[in-house]
Amino acid sequence: MMFPLKRLLIGRPLKSTELGEQKLNKTKALAILSSDALSSVAYGPEQILIVLLTISAAAFWYSIPIAIGVLVLLTALILSYRQIIFAYPHGGGAYVVSKNNLGVNPGLIAGGSLLVDYILTVAVSVSAGTDAITSAFPALHSHNVLIAIIFVIFLTLLNLRGVTESASILAYPVYLFVLALLILIGVGLFNIATGSVPPDLHTPVGTQIAGISLFLLLKAFASGSSALTGVEAISNAIPNFKDPAPKNAAKTLAFMGGLLAILFSGIVFLSYYYGIVPSIEETVVSQLAEDTFGRNFMYFFVQGTTALILILAANTGYTAFPLLAVNLAKDKFIPRMFTIRGDRLGYSNGIIFLGLASIVLIIAFGGQTEHLIPLYAVGVFIPFTLSQTGMVVKWLREKPQGWVGKLIINALGAIICLVVTLMFFITKFPQVWSVLVFIPVIMFVFHRIKNHYEAVGDQLRITEDNHAVPIEGNVIIVPVAGITRVVENSLNYAKSLNPNQIIAVYVSFERDEEKKFEEKWQKWQPDIRLVTLHSQYRSIIQPLTKFVDIVQHKASESNYGVTVVIPQFLPKKGWQNILHNQSSLLIRAFLLFRRDVMITTVPFHLKK
Template sequence: MEDGRTGAGGTREERSGAPPSPAAALPGLDDQQLGVLRQIGRAWQEVADTPEAWRRALPVDPDQGTFPPASQVRPTGLFRHVRVAGMGGTGAETLRRAELPPTGPGRLGYRARRLLLGAPLRSTALVRERMRKLLALPVLSADALSSVAYGPEAMLAVLILAGTVGLSYSLPIAATIALMMLTVGLAYRQTIRAYPHGGGAYTVAGDNLGRRPGLVAAAGLMTDYILTVAVSVSAGTAAVTSVVPALAPASVPLGVGVIALLLAGNLRGIRQAGALFALPTYAFVVAMFALIGAGVVDAAGQGFSPTPAPQPPVVESVGVLLVMRAFASGSTAMTGVEAISNAVPVFQPVEWRNARTTLTWMIGILVVLFSGLVVLIHFNGVTPTPHQTVLSQLARGTFGSGWMYVFVQASTAAVLLLAANTAFNDFPRVLSLLARDRYAPKTFLRMGDRLAYSNGIILLSTAAVIIYVVFNGDTTSLIPVYAVGVFLAFTLSQTGMVVHWWRRRTDRWRRSLTVNAAGAVLSAVVLVTAAVTKFTAGAWVAMLTVGLLVLVATRIRRHYKAVDTALRLHPHAIELPRDATPASVRPTVSGAERGQPRKGAHAVRPVFPQPRGEEKEETPEEIHHLTVVPVETMHLASMRALAYAASLQQPVLALHVSPTDAEAQRFRGYWTQWGGHLPLEVVVSPYRVIIAPLVNYIEALHRQRPDLTLTIILPEIVVRHWRHRFLHGHTAARLRRAFRPLAKVVVTTVPFHV
């Protein structure tokens, strides 16, 4: 039986730009392991009672109901998170009680956190909504379009070092950047056609160039997203302080506060409807077109005669190095171009066609805004100053200090902050793709109580705050660090597409290859230029970060590979229970229900004691057991836990919480191959949560028979080195906290050392 998984690399479908499947963390079994599983089942048959006997011994009804199908859940109001009726129980309330700290200060902190982030959702559905092109344009283009607020200024900040002569190069450099925008935009149109399910740099580079280039591309993307937050927030605060100069000394605390608000908002898991996302972006586009239009009218009234720029001091002479540095800095206006190719599945059908159309609109608007602003800067003689952005100078000179100037600055700040929020969606997604392929801790695959990749969001916020504070919230200082990660991902993605077309050689492959090759070459030129000319200015930080991320990812995968090898089913590591017969039932005449006599086997029928809900047992005979073994997948640790539970000779119920119906069916197939020696209950939780349904189910069993002592036996991976502990979950600790308020619920673990 082949389950379609191909290891850490995954199939092409698994490696698509879409978020990982909820079952991505559950490894499958190949033909060899299935053979071992059947061998283990035959060995169990010799020492354990029949499956029918174990099921009759259960003192409870294991069927506790199901969650409603995800297709029956519909979003309401302005939000895409929908509360739905849970499966049997109040597990989320139990979790809330368990999380409550015992001390007064701890309880105060807990309540403050819940007030800020909201209560855990007992059971929620993440409803995927398809977007129309007019809605997808502002949602997915905010990062790219907002970059024109700081891209031209970054270019001028380099040229001004050469005085007036240096500023004269602004128009030809801007024209080159605009040409590169068109080329890279056309290249990503080819990427969308080749990867209609979403093709980010990690996916494309990994598929066509190999795992290591894919890792480098992912590291570049992650660095890009961290710096997107830092740069966007710094540019947004600069727009605010240009209007209110009194806030300039507090720009760093102000930016840190903005990042904290973005963190809190994303941890809540509330994704507002597209209309709320669209407003700031469309307002910014309208403001920029109004500014460019009014500026062109004013220039026409002056006969298109440029206003002389102030005479800045000459720090260095004009040379190839200076021009290339300016080109690299101005090219940061291209950040975010990749976003649409990553998000093809969110479009309405036909997805790839609508995505290509939206990308064309975005590139067209981006080129017009960037070129128009640079031309306007040239005619108005505006130069960068420490206390006011170039965009603010343009708006003030064109509209004065009235409401239109305020509108331009407000829309600029809003779209920049929205661009920062885009990274909070993309960074956790890339991290989850790495976790799916075993290059990042598995904890980044899981969603939190509020249906967000909480761990990835916290990591992004922490890294962005550190970068922002270290660079003192200065956009000009952050730009050199920014360019390396952006164009590293661009270069590897477009190079991967060149290899893709060369291998496939489908219709019009030569034209497609040429377009992607041009995009790869231009991106590589900017990458090399930024790395060389901006190395001492901060580019080394991005290069070092990419290298460290690749090193850490490789080490993480090596550890997971060693764990997978240790957990892999093999004949020499079989553990069996000894004469496993439930002792909580009354034995009758011995015999074997399979037709063959077996020593120690008993035909059994259950004896149900009278319910008693209080903890008054004073002798062993008064304690009645039910052992529940949560089983994630069929590996050695799970088999050891099942053998341990059966050897206790008490009723046993195996429980599998599956995120999808397909995964549930696959696991039942594995269970049948093993022989189904113990009763199994499969709970399908289509809402991408595992702990809450597990708690719900156990609590429902407790309410059904409060007289029983429920013992939850968990297989636990025990690692040798402390640094590997964070790579594995802590389910046992969470369950202990959750069940502490409940009487007669015991959580124990069966260690598996690797």
Template sequence: MKFELPNFSNILIGKSLKTEELKSEKFNVLWGLPIMSSDAISSVAYAGEEILLILIPVMGIMSYRYMLYASLCIVFLLFMLTFSYRQTIDAYPGGGGSYIVAKDNLGTTAGLVAGASLTIDYILTVAVSASAGTAAITSAVPHLLEHKVGITLLLILVLVIGNLKGIRESSKVFGIPTYLFIISILFMIIWGIIRVHFLGYIPKLAYKIPKVSGSITLFLFLRAFAAGCTALTGIEAVSNGVPNFKEPSQKHAKIVLTLLSFIVLLMFGGISYLATIYHAVPNSEVTVVAQISGQIFNGNIIFYLIQIATAIILIMAGNTSFAGLPLLLAIMAKDGYAPRQFTKRGKRLGYSNGIITLGILSSMLVVIFKGDTHYLLALYAVGVFISFTLSQWGMFRRWTKSKKQGWRHKAFINGLGAVLTFTTTIIIGITRFKHGAWVVFICIPLIVYVMGKIKIHYSEVAKQLKLSAEDLQMPKEINFKRQKRYVIVPIDTLNKSFLKALNYARTISDNIIIFHVSVDNEATEKLLKKWHEYDVDIPIVVKKSPYRNIVGPLVKFIESEEYAAGSKDTVTVVLPQFVVTKWWGNILHNQTAVFIKTMLLRRRNIAIITIPYIIDED
């Protein structure tokens, strides 16, 4: 009996899924709500604390009154964004959110700025949520405080593995804790209000409130408002990820967005109100939510359950990024502004490269900022409000240009949203600039520049690979020698690189088969249409690969009776491969030829010839 070692990747993330199973890997409302909105829902755990951090040192006991005023302003902005993004979902069911809206209505540069802003926001979301989750854990178990960076990195690793399992699996794993957090916080709010107003409980100060050292000013209030706007991060994620929902995707996305806003209203408003009556004082060791729940439940088991639920939801908040950023990168990659690897789906049909990249970048931020939530939050919200503004302004331009039925009220909603979010962006930028927001204003232009260079690279490659009528006539004029040899030339796209490999194959054999592995029906149809248009006198064999495996179908075809070559015959596989002159260019291409070559070298009856096609870049 042959003993085989278990496949580690299958144990870790599960067996490969067929491409046809993609339809089942979608969210319904029940599971879409916790996954796509976990960022916004979790933000209520620390948004109120950020407001108090600004007000308490100056206003003392008076901070709690102005905290409520700031919270009301944030709630108003929340509902404006909700109405605005419902219109975005109707207009752009393909997802992409701010990037697509800005690119279509304001131009490519605006779209890239929105895409860069969202990318920064998504990466920060994972770093902040994992760090905040660690803070909740260390609030309950202070002895773990010295290990907070290691704990945070471990939490991010769990998120990465969970999302590599695929949409359906991750929704079940991460959805239940989100509902647990919602229920536990709502219970805390209700019971906390009942204890004070109906049972006569008088809250006791856990920490000393600083004395009043100043009066409220417009700038101080705006700083507090800007700090609390972290409660609105994640609102755009639903419109960004519409394709992740089951059909009718737009309807399901709009329901989730509405439910999300209502839940954030109840929870953010409730926690803010509890903070005012229980007089929670922010500090680096115990969170505001922990102080409130500690007084309400006297440190009993419910207190620890709330801390556990809070820690889990803060970790789960990163799931919004893992659902949104890989899809955004895939859309930008299809447009040529991000490496093409981001368009490839992994074995569980998720955009694995995007998931892994997000995990690595967010982990780097955690290490750089030592897992401190307050340092990370200084960078937070700037990028997301830039994308909010571009999205709202783009939708306003869309309605005023098209002037379709009902355009006036739609334009009013998006126009007002654009004014409010732009004003908030300015406030956040000014109040947080010296605290770290300046980093974001440097990173966004840098990312946009890199995206532009990537686009130029891909455009130059496509230009040099494009076939002309003269290129296709050349092979017919050459007198190729007839030889009794079997040759296969794999093809992905009909271009100059492939044609060079085909020309070489003709010199060594006339027993040539062009072999294509279909992992995308639309791309295959385009290839076959072009193939028949050019009337190449060589048969093309197309084999579907439901698991997106390129090498397997090729080897299986060679060994099958369908292929004329015998088991003892040598088959030459001629691989087209284009080579870029700049080292960084290789990062932007899938290097499929290298991968196929590496795998086929293990087969004794297969000879491999690589035909390079050099791309000259200025």
């Protein structure tokens, strides 16, 4: 039943030779890798206004210079990551750049921050998309968490079907969203130009506002910079592009930067001119669309496409997280299972882990986007800062042709990103302090995993000094619970291995029962030695494992091995297992950790 269901949900398995067909062209790549950055215009401008509102709505004119500052940072990031794409054409982004130029630990800080950031990408995007839906349909507001979880499950299944298939589906909502916002911005500017929007809705630029401070403006700038999250995703996912991958990735990055600049600046300006005030019940984009179009088709078109891209922006995380996990897993800092491709040639373990972690996060935060955005933004600006600093070190060390200009670009990006990172910690410390706890913890976990893999490698590696001691013989122990066909099947198997060194072991709870069993055994299998162990406390495991330890100790003196052959019958239907005790599984579980003891399970399949 599970196999047909898997095929229905995920699709037929793809051959390894079909991997090239899973590469993305620029059109699909823009949709699947830029959705996170483009969707952030739906909440980035709102974050600026929320900070300014702490003074008064009259301070909203400051959103214009703040937006200009965000655009300067965007330009620096686009130019910087364009250089990273050509310098590291195999992908890896901030993790690879930081590790190669700043050292392993800075690389792990960048990699660990991005891993968590991609989980937050899914949680924030889906939560924001759910907010957009419930803004249009307030009756659904109490079901935010459930709706968000359903969308995460949908995206997880979609990505398990393969990157090309998910990109084909996601391209339409992304481009419809861009079209909707361009229409909204165009109509809004037309209304302003024709005088349809009263000028008294906003405070004129340059108005003196009491209580404004540089600290508050920097806080608003840092909050608005959350619109730049996702810019790094293209540099992480270069292997997903069709050849020539670096050139296609660089063109996609530039086009994304241009679209993001237009949409972000347009929404900021219209919000200021229309005098939009942030509200818990309704998003800024929703208010802007209603003021521009009224509650007609275009309003619902804007809201619908905004909700879709906010939800599907999570797909940036689904694309970038598995690729980053592969790089960390290849360096042995996280489990190797993340390097395995699934049936549809995607890194399915990374996709599933991302989906589950995002659901946990949505439940933990109750689907409240505003609580996640600061943590989300600071998690991406740390890698931004490290990657730009790493590129500065690279240019200073290598000094290639034209390195001075490249150095200036990356240095500027590093300085601005550092300022934004510090502002997040200073202004939003109660919301982002957990990052300071998380980073040391995940660094510790990374190094413990690395140490484990290295220790395993040292012990498994064959050298001249560590050849295995040859085994001279084998003692076979067969735990028996009665005289049955299951036991007979296992004894026949044991005889095929070594008929002269078989010990059957029976654990009894009553003395009378023990004597009766010995008599029956003598008649049934007189050639096989039977050892009976009396258990006062009705435990099978304790006396059996103690006996195995004694036999193993004596056998090791003669270079003999010990094999425990465990009889086990399997019911015809899986659910019938709950009707039987699982002694064989318990014995196996306990003996697995006994050194120099081999374990063999001999199944006996029931037919009824």
